[in-house]
Amino acid sequence: MxxxxxxxxxxxxxxxxxxxxxxxxxxxxxxxxxxxxxxxxxxxxxxxxxxxxxxxxxxxxxxxxxxxxxxxxxxxxxxxxQLPETGVVEVVEQDIDGELWARWGKPDALKQRSGSATQNEAVPLARLAPLKKSVQQTPPKLGDRLYVRFEKAADGWIAHLIKILDQGAPKLVGVVRIGKREIRLESVIRKEKDSYILTGSNLDTLEDGDVVVAAPVGGTHRFGPKPARVLEVIGKEDSPKIASVMAIHSHGLPIGFQTSTEDEAKSAQAPGLGKRTDLRDLPFVTIDPVDAKDHDDAVYAHADDDAANPDGWVVWVAIADVAHYVTPGSSLDRDARDKGNSTYFPDRVEPMLPHVLSSGLCSLQEGENRATLAVRMVFDREGRKISHKFVRGLMRSAAKLSYEQAQAAIDGTPDDKTGPILDSLLKPLWAAHACLTRGRQVRQPLQINSPERRVYLDKDGNVERIERRVSLDAMQLIEEMMIQANVSAAETLQKHKTPLIYRVHEAPSLEKINNLADFLATLGLPWAKGEPPRTPRFNQLLESQKEGPHAEIINEVVLRTQMQAHYSPENFGHFGLNLDHYGHFTSPIRRYADLVVHRALIRALKLGDDGLTDYEIKTLQDTAEHITATERRSMQAEREAIERYIASYLHDKVGATFQGRIVGVTRFGLFVKLTDTGADGIIPVSSLRDDYYVHDDVQHALIGERHGYRWRLGATIEVELMEAMPITGGLVFKVLSEPEVGDPGAPRPRLGMRNRVKTPNVRGKPTKKPGFRDEPKGPKPGVKNMKKKKR
CATH class of the missing domain: 1.10.10 (Arc Repressor Mutant, subunit A)
Structure with a gap:
């Protein structure tokens, strides 16, 4: 044993x-x-x-x-x-060559393993290997968490991507506030409810007012501020141009380009004529905003000399041939797809393509030979398109004009540049536009008038003025010609059965139509709830109220009734433009969707070997979803930057009074848009002290429980600015106007427990109103009986 x-x-x-x-x-x-x-x-x-x-x-x-x-x-x-066979990593660095480097494990786990955060260097960084074809369309970025396979190489560790676990790890953008005992982070996002305290090393280098990018530290924190670590200092809160920087970092907009992308752009060569169609004899002109740096479209029009088409017009639209320079799978292509589109701020542009292309070889500059993908469209006298044809050519712009410059020439005040081309180029363009306008009137797209504001900055980056954008005929001319070119692109690809990304806009939902009908009823305007949505019906409503007191708010409500446009490989039509087939073709310098359509046309019409690939066709759905998301990301960042600039402009005007209009009604307050600047702010419901107001979603109003006074959507009011917050872009107002007398026929809100409490009137003094009673004196009912039971 x-x-x-x-x-x-x-x-x-x-x-x-x-x-x-x-x-x-x-x-x-x-x-x-x-x-x-x-x-x-x-x-x-x-x-x-x-x-x-x-x-x-x-x-x-x-x-x-x-x-x-x-x-x-x-x-x-x-x-x-040593690293394990597989593991979870966080992308933590990007070197000068654009290579991504990842660290294995979560920060908390690393700290726990090594005993201190400063010893994390003991865990080696791994270089992210070039992506396989199957995942090339979703490249990781800084802050992403990945599941990878590690490989030991002669020059270090390599991480092979298996799966992206968390695309776009959460980041915080805030302002450093240094207290006596702790350093806090004040978020620049108005809706951010959590508070954070900064932890980690190098905190002694921070200064009060620094704007930083931080990351939450993992773990459960039920009470008090949550910990966060600083990743990067991006500026000072009093910097004039910090508004755009905060918007860029808050929404994770990709900044700049990889070194390989810049190298590809610098090495790009303009093509010769070769097999291209020579369009250099056609006098194209570019008409853009006065401060435009890239010019991706040019137009030319002349009367049709075909006897079979009397009073018809030929319209040429030439678009920069970006597909020649940005080929599928290239570094340029990956960065362009990652950005999805250019993003425009009052003080800067974050372009989709490097400047050497967007403002150089791809820009249709005056007097320079440029590669183009152009469409020749023929219209009859009623503005109906009867034919079109795409060519890949070489063009030369005859003139670069601004909207205002071209409009002034047509209105009778040409300058030295527009005078010589007024009769030969500009007047034919306007005549062709008049022809297209007749077709547009028959088509009946939505005629919503939603005025935009533009922020003008001085040389130091401070807001100089805020003005409403004026809509010119020159703008409408370019818009309508671009729409027709986009329609032609979609129709051509459908004819050749080539997949593409459509720009789609579905009809409003039944719920939105019913909400519109409820609102119009409060104004005494009829709208049948069962009536199907049609653009002519919307236009009839807008036209009938065009000169009325509610024109602006009706435009706003009709706009909110519409669905949001997006990109899709499936065709659902475009309700707003009242078109069955629509794709984006005319702006490939600033929109990736247009570049995809260009490649599809090159493939369908056999215009080169750099057309849409089989892999791109296979992943069109992913691409459409991605560029829809990037478009909305840019729109939100642009809007937030403008809000911050406006709040900065109004910061020294606290206490001033303004005219505005109620553009939103919620249970927690009223949203107001100022008439002059277009600034948006809130009137908290708690500041309406003359009654207790409840939200009526049918009348779109806040209605007082006792006297029935109301604050209604669309009402014009006078307000006082109480607070302006440049960091978040928030504005808080106090109403100075009197509320509207309630509709006696409308149902009154039910009185709750508040009917036993004295309510101050508008001047802040206690008062009694009909249906109001004082709190009864003496012991409350039931108290005496309760005392007897205790005995």
Whole structure:
């Protein structure tokens, strides 16, 4: 019978080696060979059992405490500087060449393993390997969490992407506030409810008012501020141009370009004529905003000389041939797709393509040969398109004009540049536009008039003025010609059965139509709830109220009734434009969707070997969803930047009075748009002190419980600015106007417990109103009986 070994106690801090336990050097060599090992597997490798297994675990723990091993789990260990076969990483760096570097494990786990955050360098960084074809369309970015396979190479570790776990890890943008005991982060997002306290190293370098990008520190924090660590200082809160910087970082907009992308752009060469159609004899002109840096479309029109089309017009639209320079799978293509579109701020542009292309080779500059993808469209006298044809050519712009410059020439005040081309180029363009306008009137697209504001900055970046954008005929001319070119692109690709990304806009939902009908009823305007949505019906409503007092708010409500346009490989039509087929073709410098349509046309019409690839066709759905998301991301960032600029402009006008209109009604307050600047702000419901107001979603109003006064959507009011917050873009107002007298025929809100409380009137003095009673004197009902029961 085999005799059992006597039990021997082993201390954790000084384990005594059993007879079969290998020495430290052997253990470290075994771990180095296998990268990561479980205690049980290591015990089997050395044939250890029972007491020897326990001693092995204690020995490994002692080595880990001494910094010679990496404890990775309850029973797993690895050699220092080694990575496991697979694991979760966070993308933490991007080098000068655009290579991404990832660190294995979560920050908290790393801190726990190594004993301090400063020792994280012991865990080596791994370079992210070039993506496989199957994942090339969703490249990771800084802050993303990935599941990868690690490979040891001669020059370090390589991480091969298996799956993206968290695209766009959460980031915080805020202003540093240094207190006596702690450093807090004041979020620049108005809706952010959590408060954060900054932790980690290098906090002594921060200054009050620094604008930083931070990341929440993991863990559960039920009470008080949550911890966050600073990733980057991006500016000062009093910097004039910080509004755009905060918007860029808050929404994670990709900034700049990889080195490989810049190199590709710099090495790009303009094509010669070759097989292209020579369009250099056609006098194209570009008509753009006065401050435009890129010109991706040019137009030319002349009367049709075909006897079969009397009084018809030929319209040429030439678009920059971006597809020649940005080819599928290139670094330029990956960065362009990642951005999805250019983003425009009052003080800067974050372009989709490097400036050497967007403002250079791809820009249809005056007097320069430029590669183009152009369409020749023929219209009859009623503005109906009867034919079109696409060509890939070489063009030369005859003139670069601004909207205002071209409009002034047509209105009778040409300048030195527009005078010589007024009769030969500009007047034919306006005549062709008049022809297209007749077709537009028959088509009946939505005629919503939603005025936009433009923020003008001085040379130092401070807001100089805010003005309403004026709609000119020159703008409408370019818009209608671009729409017709977009329609032609979609029709051509459908004819050739080539997949494309459509720009779609579905009809309003039944719920939205019913809400519109409820609102119009409060104004005495009829709208049948069962009536199907049609653009002519909307236009009839807008036209009937065009000169009325409610014109602006009706435009606003009709706009809100519409669905949001998006990109899709499936065609659902475009309700707003009242078109069955529509795709974006005319702006490939600033929209990736247009670049995809260009490639589709090149493939369908056999205009080159750089057309849409099979892989791109396979992933059109992913691309459509991605560029829809990037478009909305840019729109929100642009809107937030403008709101911050406006709040900065009004910061020194606190206490001033303004005229405005109620453009939103919620249970927590009224949203007001100022007439002059278009600034949006809120009147908190708590500031309406003359009654307790409840939200009536049918009347779109806040209605007082006792006297029935109301604050109604669309009402014109006078307000006082109480607070302007440039950091968040928030404006808070106090209403100075009197509320409207309630509709006696409308149902009154039910009185709650507040009907027993005195309510101050408009001037703040207690008053009694009909249906109001004082709190009864003496003990409350039931108190006397309760006392008897206690006895």
């Amino acid at each position: 085999k005799q059992k070994k006597p039990f021997r106690a082993v201390k954790a801090d000084a384990p005594r080696a059993p007879s079969g336990l290998p020495d430290d050097k052997t253990l470290l060599e075994a771990l180095q060979a296998s990268r990561e090992v479980d205690v049980g597997d290591l015990a089997k490798q050395f044939g250890l059992k029972g007491e020897d297994r326990r001693a092995l675990r204690q020995r490994l723990k002692a080595l880990a405490d001494g910094g010679k091993l990496d404890k990775r789990g309850r029973k797993t260990f690895g050699a220092m500087g």
